[in-house]
Amino acid sequence: MQASASESTASDSTAPEIRVAVDLIVLTLRDGALSVLLIQREDEPHRGAWALPGGFVRHGEDLDGAAYRVLADEASLGSGAVHLEQVRTFGTPGRDPRGHVVSVAFMALGADLPDPERGEDVADARWWSLADLADVTLAFDHAAVLEVAIERARSKLEYTTLAVTFLPGEFTVSQLRGVYESVWGRPLDAGNFHRKATRTEGFLVELDRHAAPTGGRPARLYRAGTGTRLVPPLLRISE
Amino acid sequence: MQASASESTASDSTAPEIRVAVDLIVLTLRDGALSVLLIQREDEPHRGAWALPGGFVRHGEDLDGAAYRVLADEASLGSGAVHLEQVRTFGTPGRDPRGHVVSVAFMALGADLPDPERGEDVADARWWSLADLADVTLAFDHAAVLEVAIERARSKLEYTTLAVTFLPGEFTVSQLRGVYESVWGRPLDAGNFHRKATRTEGFLVELDRHAAPTGGRPARLYRAGTGTRLVPPLLRISE
DNA sequence: CCAAAAGTGTTCTTCATACACCCATGC
DNA sequence: GCATGGGTGTATGAAGAACACTTTTGG
The missing domain is CATH 1.10.10.10 (Winged helix-like DNA-binding domain superfamily/Winged helix DNA-binding domain)
Structure with a gap:
């Protein structure tokens, strides 16, 4: 879901393609609190808002591969550090003002993950405990995406x-x-x-x-x- | 996953976009046997092979909407007749020889669904019991997609x-x-x-x-x- | 009457719950 | 010794498995 550099021509009407992205719900425990990694957007849309790490899938790239790449780029996390698992795909047309973006949500779970280094195109990046997130409005439909992932994690612990x-x-x-x-x-x-x-x-x-x-x-x-x-x-x- | 009419220029190297599709695993009980609806492909690739009903998502179209449209077009099923639920998204680059296709798999469950009418671009369409399917080689990665959906259905009956x-x-x-x-x-x-x-x-x-x-x-x-x-x-x- | 499917009762066992209690360490 | 968390024992109750048994229909 991150901005690519050029999006001034957001609504180009010629041959509108659907773009494919991945969004990551990176979860870990910090001081006994379930926490999620969010990045603060540097560009429009939703500039300054907190969002899930994400990015567009490249041509010829595997979905898991894209997820691992985003994990490395935006969270400085190697593939060995986390358990990655697909959650659901979100594709409602209005969810991204830049156009029709279909985003595959991945849940990444890890042990005691480190504080993120700030990646490119990112104003800030940090862990949020779920309690602290109550007051925050996330970018795009990321609040709903996060909710689905959290519920998935809770329920998968059961069985x-x-x-x-x-x-x-x-x-x-x-x-x-x-x-x-x-x-x-x-x-x-x-x-x-x-x-x-x-x-x-x-x-x-x-x-x-x-x-x-x-x-x-x-x-x-x-x-x-x-x-x-x-x-x-x-x-x-x-x- | 169905062929759109023009795919002679399959490997256009200029600006290769990822296309988004939906695949449907339509399940019902026929004479007490769990059965899945398959269509026989009329066009390449995999011409003559049996495949899951599917189709490309249109720009501005909701994923669920695309699934319902395919259901209507290729299975003559209205939205009231089935329970629709997303299963998983498959996007391994090599899965479709026409290019990079990311496909969102949906499971559609219904009561005593009717025999399908043959839709456009389809050589044949019929219900297969899982037992009969043992000998059949499905197109694309649809055998794997079907397996994931069946296991999902089996496990969701539990809880x-x-x-x-x-x-x-x-x-x-x-x-x-x-x-x-x-x-x-x-x-x-x-x-x-x-x-x-x-x-x-x-x-x-x-x-x-x-x-x-x-x-x-x-x-x-x-x-x-x-x-x-x-x-x-x-x-x-x-x- | 009998056959067959629907529905209930009974027994046994497994397992979750609550909570008492003992164990092993640091201070 | 005491406090603290680790780990076991035990009694109670809920619920699954196996299966006997009763109920209600058609022939």
Whole structure:
């Protein structure tokens, strides 16, 4: 969705093509808060507004490839650092004032991602916790795109092992519980969660080491297992 | 993905644009078998091969609108007849020999859909049960697209009320069970399913009428409730 | 009467929940 | 020792699986 340099001739009526873009919803946990990476637009339209990182797909370029490229250009993130997953494609004609733009939204989840360096054509870039975002009006239809992605993430934690993508290679059960609590926004019973996580086949692999204690008994370290589906699921409903 | 009339100049190297298309996975139950609507291509590429109905999105056209238009043109189906839902977008450069085509796949589910009339630029059109499709090689990457859609449908039956979209406005619990059995490809216990379906809030609305008996006690009629999520879910796993 | 499909009851087991309790560390 | 977080035990209840059984129709 970023501006290419020349858009003064926005409404050229000759042979109007549909342009294809990718938008990224980069999510991570910062101080226990689910946070999204936004960039502040330097150019029109929506100059000065906060927006999702994005960019046009180049001819001959794979959609995933475009997403990784934007991730590198606008968020300084390599492909190893994140889990990338398509969310939905948005194509309502009026969504971009520059013309008809169909944008494929990708969700990128990563562990403890670094502060972004400011890329080109970008006034600023920073992490926003969802709470802080309540007062912000995003550019384009990005508020709706973000909402769909967040809901997708919340719901995928229920029946997949996706939560581990928010954590480094080795982690404790408490950290994993922290992911669920942050993303779902509600506390979980520590004991019950521990049993559930450690006994669900394919979710975690027990290591022989422990983390440095944080005020109590040191927690055993785990790494992600090979399973992707959580059966039975870990439902967020209740009450 | 259908051919527009002029594609002799397929590889024009001047300003190669990415074209946006929609592909439709139209699913219904025919004689208790999950079936998909395919059209036989009249033009190159993949002339004579079976393919998903599809077409290019027009400038200024909504993605859903394009999907409904294709549905009307190539399957003679009105928008009231089906439930339409986006599945995923496919954009690998080599997937269409005519150039770079990004295609948004939509799943369309309907009750007892009619035999298609042959549309323009189409050699033939018919329903295929999934079993019959085992021997058929589909055009483009449509086999992969179909597989993703089928898996999406199977999995959404677990935690949503989507199954009712395969049924007419009024139906029996047995018919609903038949949907699950056909889509999942395995039998379910009639008694347990009955309890689960009738007691899950928002799934079914009981009517005061009964269906004509089919060899046994007449079954009560129901219509779809207002709920969309099935909690707790109806998991297909087991054994 | 019998066959067949609809619907209910019953038993067993699995699993979520709530919460008590013990374990292992730092101070 | 005490505080703190890690981890286990246990009782209760909800819900799935298996299957017996009753109900209501047609022949």
